[in-house]
Amino acid sequence: MISISSQCHHFGFILNFCRIHCFNFECDQTCINRFSESYICGPYMAGHPEISFDNTANAFRHKSNAELKKAALLFKSFNFPILLKVGPALAKVAVFLGFKGLIKNTIFAQFCGGETIEESSVAIQLLTHSHVGTILDYSVEGEETETVFKETCAEIIKTIHTAAGKPNIPFSVFKTTGIIRFALLEKVSNGIALNADETKEWAGSRQRFESICKAAFDKDVRLFVDAEESWIQNAIDQLAEEMMAKYNTHKAIVFNTIQMYRHDRLAYLQNILQSTTTFLGFKIVRGAYMEKERERAAQMGYQSPIQPDKASCDRDYDAAVDLCLQNIQRVAICAGTHNEASSMLLANKMAENNIQSNDERIWFSQLLGMSDHISFNLAHAGYNVAKYVPYGPVLAVIPYLTRRARENSSVAGQVGRELRLIQQEMLRRKSKSV
């Protein structure tokens, strides 16, 4: 466990290490002092300062020149379709042949904190230094056995214990499919009667779900339940709603996730707001399974749950955020998005509604290694920001890394946003040093 004072100590060590190695971190002792003040006395800026997502100096202050170069190379490599196709298999072979270090120093280093919580501490400290919180995300995707489910459940509870009492790790998170069998969630979602074995299995599964939420309540750590495929989401919603009713007694501890790419989610949100009186927590996202949802609906001949177009998804995203703000007395929200306009809109709405930028009920969140220009500029302006920091054994997080690589591949030959921003910062540093 890392205490605040030992964090400062570790952080001093990281900075000294960086100075010795002549990295261009553009920071000094005042940053450490400000970090300590920030997390002991609250964020260092409140009110509503100007935000600029163009400020790449803020966005990449935590990256050395060498790291920026490496990141640029990595994002460039995502533009080779052949690499995207064979990359995941190659990565697995490389690990088996003993070249794990190759993966670990490249794509893994960009998007993951480490193989364990302990290994992720350097990433946590670097984020902390820029007033960005960490959400430890155990990203192992693997077998569906009771043993694996139990191990995953224990690891998620470990992330909660790690976060306890640490303002720089403001949330924990988990995916229900990490602890409950997919086919069982599907049956429950569809209201299909369970046989005796399944009934027993469901009882054990619910118990795991509850043990995670109870640990979050006992340790006073906010907890996200990630949203997944629509055909298992009813069961996840039911569990999350039950846990919110039980554990959100004096504030939002359990947060359910709402995917606004679904055309029925705004109504779902309105309904839950009307039908409950407890504290509620929502992570508002657009949704990660669009192609899969559409393909399944087409194959099985039912109406796709996905909005007809992106504009409808954006409209409902904004409306959902608005609805939460209107009910802010008992609703806490996290905008889980890499969309600049959505992030800016929420910041503006907070100002309109006279909500302080550091209000504990409102958070912005992005993934590690992506959209640093949003995370670090918002945090610099005093907003609450936390990044998912995925971790797990290299081999087990390859599916996660593959999704990040695909997401960042070029659209019709265009330079992706991440690469463009990195190049912009490299140019800025170069022009400064001439």
Ligand SMILES: Cc1cc2nc3c(=O)[nH]c(=O)nc-3n(C[C@H](O)[C@H](O)[C@H](O)COP(=O)(O)OP(=O)(O)OC[C@H]3O[C@@H](n4cnc5c(N)ncnc54)[C@H](O)[C@@H]3O)c2cc1C
């Ligand atoms: C911190 C964080 C947590 C997340 N948690 C979850 C989670 O629990 N569950 C989950 O499913 N996803 C989750 N996501 C992923 C998220 O849902 C999006 O896939 C991703 O963030 C891209 O959307 P965006 O808002 O960042 O930006 P944008 O680039 O503006 O939006 C892209 C998204 O818009 C939607 N979209 C695109 N085209 C269309 C169209 N034609 N019609 C309808 N919709 C369209 C899709 O959802 C697509 O992913 C999370 C993301 C973050 C940053």
